[in-house]
Structure formats: structure tokens, C-alpha cells
Amino acid sequence: MFPFENVIVLDKTSRQPVYRQIAHCLIQAIRSGTLKAGAHLPGSRELAQSLGVHRKTVLAAYEELDRQDWITIIPRKYTAVSDRIPLLKPRPWNQAARPPGYARDLALPFSTIAGNPAVADSVPGILIDDGHPDVRLSPIDHLLKTYRALTARKHRVKNAATGTAQGIQPLRDILAAYLSETRGLSLTADNLLITHGAQMSIYLAANLLLHPSSVMITGRPGYPAARQTFEATGAKVIEVPVDDNGIDTDAIEAVCKKKKVTAVYVIPHHHYPTTVTLSVERRMKLLELSGKYSFAIIEDDYDYDYHYTAAPYLPLASAAHDGQVIYTGSFSKMLDPSLRIGFMVAPANFIRQCTALRQLIDVGGDGYMQYALSILIREGELKRHLKKAKKCYHQRLNFLDTLLKARLGAYLDYTLPGGGMAIWIKLKPGYPVDRLLECPQLRLLGADRGQQAFRFGFAAMNEQELEQAVDLLHSILRTIKAPHKKGAARDRH
């Protein structure tokens, strides 16, 4: 007699019904070849007794196996494994001891993505981000109220799932008007694609423009996620220097003279990570080069809205360009990093192809959220929020500036940015950024080992939180022996 009690292992604590557990164990035994085609199963009464369950439970299990064609029930005669099951050699015992499927690694070849570890869940102690907005100021509750109201309107719900790949028309219409008004862009709703944030715009543009023989130019230091996205297409990425006036356009021209450049990625407003603004001369030079050498410009304008000392420079995309500027922005930076909505502005033929690729990636966006956002913009709520947030962030920037000067002047240098949500802070020689990264109470999202620097995102912290963060930095940095002290200490040996 087949040792059914060994094959059928019941877990009384499981939330799975017992009859399904029995069926499942028998299926596994058939699949593994332990129970072969034609093998008889014990009578329901007998099996029930040996398992210590009610007979009806066994009958229910057999019924399910029958419906799924695993077994054949000949009433009042026998129950057997279906004849149609192909013959399999049972696994030898040593193999059976191997861990089940998902406990192993996938042993087939697949591509790997270079150095881009996912961020862990929990944030112990203090998080210094690289420039996030303060969700507590955000009209997110207002947005969600509108969202709920929309889902309750029965006559609307049918439409919420369609048209979201490019972005629903009402959102593209109001956003076209908003971008024209606030940034001087000349566009229609056909020039707009609603994405899951600025990163998706970069991904889509990169994957349509680049291939393994392409050359892509970015700034150094630069935004790592963009660089990785360009590299993942197989394209050659050439970095040109970024100085106090932004990306070096002479260096771009020098590359163009030697190679066919497909595209240049720039963050003219506040370069990531250094926060510098691209100068007017270089802006014009870049547009000129784009026409002369026929390359696309991917303009990442992630925090256009936060400018404190002057009105923001208009984007490159607002100029009389030849339609070669692919402009990207994000509501994640305006409202909430969790709200995954961004946009791309480009010529309509390119937008159509980006939409087609985006459909392959994830079909589309959340139609209700897109509706709710369009209402938020139409009602002027977005503008009111940005005005309020800008004032608040400006105060926080000044507060942090005062704090840093008073407490940490001995350890670091920085140039106060004219806008944005982060200060680019360079540690003085002898104070390695690794020491900050090693501290278990601190997490820095925008640290750069090569530059011995980090981005201090100040926008999401109130004054008390800024003080705590600076206190923590101070407590780490003051324990580091500065270079001359170290030298002095060495002399004494």
C-alpha cells in the first residue's frame, strides 16, 4: 500500500481548507511521478481514518481532483490516477530533498542591470533625502477626496480605464495650458504624454532614441539613474564636465566634431547633484549645437517650480527650437513622491511612439488619479500649493544655511542655491563622506563618494527636523580627527 500518510501532510494552522490541502498533496505526488497513472487511491473512508479527518473532507478532495482531471472516479468500484497522465520517473530521494522552486535561484541566463540596488524599506533614525517635497504641505487629501468622489460617480467609471496610456484628454488639455502659462511652452495636448514620473519619460525617450551604436552625452557629476538608463540601452555614454555655469557646451561641441551624437541629457534649472543653473550663453549654444549636429536634447526640469531668488529661467523647450527638445517634468516633485505622475513634452510623432512603448510597459496610468489631478489644476489648487510650498522651502533653506554656518562651517563647503529642494554640500578634506554613510542612525539618499559630497534635501524637513539632522551630522563629523590633528598626533609617536 502506498504510504499516503507520508505524501499527505496536513497543516492544521494553515488558512487553506483541509480538503484543498489533501488535493494539493496528491497533485504534487502525481506531478512528481510518485503517484503514477492508473494507481489506485484508497477509499474515502480508509483515507479519512488514516488522516484523522471527516470522510466528507476526503470526498471533497477527490471531487476537486476529478473535476481537474487528475483522477478518475468509477463509482462503487475504484478511484485511480487518470490514465492520461504521462509516465514520469519519480525524483530520486536526494533530489526530492532539494528546496522547492522559488527557494532556488533561476539558473537560466538573463540580463543584469548595473549597480542599482533597490532602496530598503525602513529608515532608521534620520533620513536626509536628495530633495523631496514635504508631503505634509501637499494638497494630497484634497486630491484623494476628488478621487473618491470620481469613483463614486457610476456613469464615469467605464471611461476611467481607457485613454490612460497617453494620459486622459482633460489632464493633457489643462496641463498644456498650465505649461504654456508658467513656462512659456508652445504646445497642444498632442505634445503631451502623462507618465509615471520623470524617470519614465527618460526611460521611454532613451529606449526609442538610443541603440547600442548610439552616443549619448551627460554631465559629470550627474544624475545616476539617468546614466544607468542610457547605459542599459547599450549606448555609449560620454560624460562632459559640469562647472559653475552648468554643463560644458564647448566639451559637447568637441565630442560632436568627432562622433555622431544622438542626444544630450541636461538639467538646466538645477543640475543634479550640484544645483548649478545653466547660463544663458550655454543655453543658446546648446540649442545651436542641437540644430547644427542634429541631436536631441532631453531636458529634465524636475524642480522648475522652486526658485527663490529670481524668476526661473525659461526651459530650453520654450525657445524657438526645432522640436528637438524632449522636455520632462514631474508632479512627484510638486506634490508627493508617492504620487507617480510625470509628463513628457515632445513633437506629436515622438509622443505617439512613446505612448505605444508605454502601453507595452504597463498599459496605462490610473485614470481616476489623472482626472483628480486635472481638477486640482483647473481649480488653481496646484498653483496655490506651489506658492505656499515655495515660501516655506525658501524659509527652510535660509534656516538650514544659518544652522550649517553656525554648527558645521569647519567641516563643509557649499554654495547656497537660488532654488530647488537641496543644497550640494562638499565635505572638507579629511572628512570622508563614507563616515556619514556608515552611521546606522543616518541615511543619505544623495551621497557621492567620488565628489566627497552629498545633497542635503531640506524641503521635507521642518525647523526642528533640520536641527536634529544637523545635530546628527555634527555628532559624526566632530569625532573625525581632522588631517592636521592627525598629523600632529602622528608626530607624537
Next chain:
Amino acid sequence: MFPFENVIVLDKTSRQPVYRQIAHCLIQAIRSGTLKAGAHLPGSRELAQSLGVHRKTVLAAYEELDRQDWITIIPRKYTAVSDRIPLLKPRPWNQAARPPGYARDLALPFSTIAGNPAVADSVPGILIDDGHPDVRLSPIDHLLKTYRALTARKHRVKNAATGTAQGIQPLRDILAAYLSETRGLSLTADNLLITHGAQMSIYLAANLLLHPSSVMITGRPGYPAARQTFEATGAKVIEVPVDDNGIDTDAIEAVCKKKKVTAVYVIPHHHYPTTVTLSVERRMKLLELSGKYSFAIIEDDYDYDYHYTAAPYLPLASAAHDGQVIYTGSFSKMLDPSLRIGFMVAPANFIRQCTALRQLIDVGGDGYMQYALSILIREGELKRHLKKAKKCYHQRLNFLDTLLKARLGAYLDYTLPGGGMAIWIKLKPGYPVDRLLECPQLRLLGADRGQQAFRFGFAAMNEQELEQAVDLLHSILRTIKAPHKKGAARDRH
């Protein structure tokens, strides 16, 4: 004197402030080379007069241009275009008449995605989808209440933006337990990736597994979006027949004997579009072939939860496989197509790379929504909803079956599916599906010209709506002259 009135064109109806309009027009003139470096601008009083605006408006415009380094203001002397602006030839007049940037097409080369037009926004008349859930039954309001409550908890918000690339830990934990309980999968949270829906899981797996020299197998007829995704990687896609027992595993074996196959895409539960279930024998055969020929199985289990006549077949992923089954599912089908949350189950090493690629695509998901969903599952709300929805959809399926038999039996054939949210309906010869597609009052999402068939998604329609849809189909089909009638008509000529 430079004709400033011609360069500065004010639009009093625009929502952009007048001073910014003035500044913007002057920037455009400088950028286009019309206004050259060093050129003097008129005095503020003079320009204000000629434009018919207040002098302060002109001063504000000049101030902004100065802050952005476009002009130089020498107080009480002159205001001039900055010397640092490079010299540009003004565009000739015929060029100036060309449409501005985004009104043109992008003239640079870029990839195109084969035949995948975005779905239009508005749905006139009646929409017959290809199998959507009924949002009106969904606990979406419950979910949004939780979402709002979460955003209101200030101490939580900092964490909402991190860890969302793979999916936040609480959601992966509860989902691992849920999948184990309902589908017999043996997995941990490390085997799970939370995506923007099943399509993103397919996209990620395809892009890591496939390259231009790979061979990918899918069923014919099959799910077009999956096929397009595989083709977009450059891989060769081989279609094998799907019959009443699902995908033909003998045909898969025949291909494997000739070529190295990288992966097979299957929908074992209810094949798209035909709704057939993969038989037990073929399930075992497919798993055996996967081990023998070392190919991955991408198992799309989009509507596992909706089965009416029997308990669902356990997924391939629940078997004692070698970890080569990449299993995908979606909450869009369980709850709401607008809720863009799906999942992938795979070995942890593959999940890590998928997470890295996903970070490049869109950074991550909506952390609040992931939290809210984890609470919905933990509270048992998802299960209660699915139970209720299953009962309701079963009734709708039977209601539609009765309707179709009574009203449309002369025009079409179908096999009643044992589950799912759609019936695969074949039109009888002489009744082309094009006639349905041409009707302006109807939109069919799941039509297949090659098969002269369409998917009738019944789940999202109540009885009244089903009647209206069948009425509309009837009104179209009865106007078509059936083949023999046509022949009769021809005889009379």
C-alpha cells in the same frame, strides 16, 4: 529704431502675466538672433507707451530679464542685450514662418513600436470590453479611505516613498501568505515584485530574458500585447497552435528539438482570447519540457480568481518545478483596471534584477496605495470582495448565455467558459466582425479579425447593460444579409 511693437505681441486673454509675456517675447527675439548682443532696448516709459501698458509692467519685465542675464541694465544710462550672448544670424523670413518647435515632427531617427495604437478617450454608445471587473462592486472606496488615513498619519509619510521599487515589505509579506493559501505557491516576500499590473511583469521578464537572438514561444491566437512586448525586444516569436486543451505542447516540443527556446508564454487558466483551460496532461508535459530544454515559463494567471464550475486548476507555479516558472497576476483584474498594481513571482535572483530594471523605468510604485492594499488583504476585504464578485459574475455569465441563445443564436457560436470575465464568441460565416467594428455606437476591445471573433466581457455589465449590448449586436447583425440570402438575391439579377 527696432520695431519692438512687432516683436512684442501681447495676448490680453492669456493667463500669463503681461510682464512675463513681454520678457518672453524679448527672449525669443534674442534667441532667434533678431535682437543681437549689445542692442539697446527702449526706455521703460517709451516701451510702455508704445505697448499701452503701465511703465511698472515694463520695469518688471526688464528686471526679470536682468536676473536671468539676458540683458544688462546700466541705471540712468541704458538697457541693452547682454554682451555675453553669442552672435547668431537671424532666421530668414521664410524660415520664421515655419511652425514653432512642437508643432513639427521630430525629424531625428527613433524606433517605432509595431501596430499598437493607443486607445481613444471617449467611448460612444456601448463598450464591450475584453474582460474587465465591475468597478461598482469593488471595495475601491474602502481602499481610498485607508489611503487617506495613511497620508494623514504624519509619522508614516517619510517611509512611503522608499522601498516601493520591489514593493513595500508589508504588502509583499501579506501577498506571499495570500498566494500560498489561495494558489498553493511556496514562496517568500523575496520572491515577489509588485509592479504596475501584469503587463509590467511581462515587460520586465521579457526584457531581462530575451535578446535579438532569442526564440520565444507564444500561442496562436494569443494575447497581442504580450506578443508585441516580446517582439519589441528583437527576439524571434514563434507561435504554436492553441486548441480546446490549451497550448499545443507537442508543437512546443517540436520547436525545442530544432531551436534553443528561451521562454514560453502561457495563460493556462483561461487562455486569452479563447478562454480555454490548459489540460492536466499538457501542464505536466510543459513543466517536463521546461526542465528538459531549459526554458523559462512565463505564466500569466490574470483571472485565477474567477472560476464558476469547479475549483481552479492550481497554477504551474505551484508545482514542484525548478524555479523556472515566472508567475504573474494583477489586482487590476481583482479590483479595478485603474488600480495599477500587479505582481510577479520568481526566484529571488531574478526578482532582484527585475527590481533594478523597474527602478530605471519608473523608480517605484505608490507607497500609500501599496500600504492601503496590504491592509485590505490583511482585513480579509479582498477575499470577501472576490467571493461576492465571483457569484455576481457567474450570474451575469448565465444571464448572457441565455440572452445570446435566445437572440443571437443564428449569428454566432461559443463555448461557455468555466470561469473568467469574457466569452469568446465566433461569428458564423457571412457575418464579418468588421461590421461590428464599423458601428459607431459600439466599441469592441477584444475583437480578432483573423478569427472572425471577439471577446464579450460580461463582468462589468449588469443585466440591463447586457441586454442593451445584445440588442445593439442584434440590430447590427440582422441587417447583414446571410450568405445564402445573398446568393438568392444574386440569382434574381
